[in-house]
Amino acid sequence: MTTTEQGRTTAQNKDTVREFIDGLFTKGDLGAIDTYLAEDFVNHDPPFGVSADREGMRAAGQMMRASFPDWHSEVHQLIAEGDLVVERFTASGTHRGEVMRVPPTGRTVSLPGINIFRLRDGRIVERWGRLDDLGFLKQLGLAPA
Numbered sequence: 001m002t003t004t005e006q007g008r009t010t011a012q013n014k015d016t017v018r019e020f021i022d023g024l025f026t027k028g029d030l031g032a033i034d035t036y037l038a039e040d041f042v043n044h045d046p047p048f049g050v051s052a053d054r055e056g057m058r059a060a061g062q063m064m065r066a067s068f069p070d071w072h073s074e075v076h077q078l079i080a081e082g083d084l085v086v087e088r089f090t091a092s093g094t095h096r097g098e099v100m101r102v103p104p105t106g107r108t109v110s111l112p113g114i115n116i117f118r119l120r121d122g123r124i125v126e127r128w129g130r131l132d133d134l135g136f137l138k139q140l141g142l143a144p145a
Helices: 010-026 032-036 054-067 133-139
Strands: 037-043 072-081 084-094 108-120 123-131
Touching (some): 010 032, 010 054, 010 072, 010 084, 010 108, 010 123, 032 037, 032 054, 037 054, 054 084, 108 133
Parallel strands (some): 037 123
Antiparallel strands (some): 072 084, 084 108, 108 123
């Protein structure tokens, strides 16, 4: 078991990331922001035009839950090294509320991606991510197929 500079194990860091993703994106618990993200959290690649701080991440979670009430994230891989955790996932849900000015379609939409999280003292302090934004927009009819 590898121990990070802060004395946490990589397994503990992976658990923190898994619990954060499950709490915010699968259960829709906006309080996961306060529990798992550090006060000085920076999102280097904020999705959907939200701000790069904790409140931006809260807004993204709230938007997805309002538009896709059954939104959930399936984690395919979590890989940890030191204070970094890499997540490869596919999130999906049924389009039941307006999103990006697109009225509900009732279709299932999916969003695969990769996130890198940096942790400090058991909380997430940074995120870098690459989501299949174009694929997501195509599914909503906002980009040509």
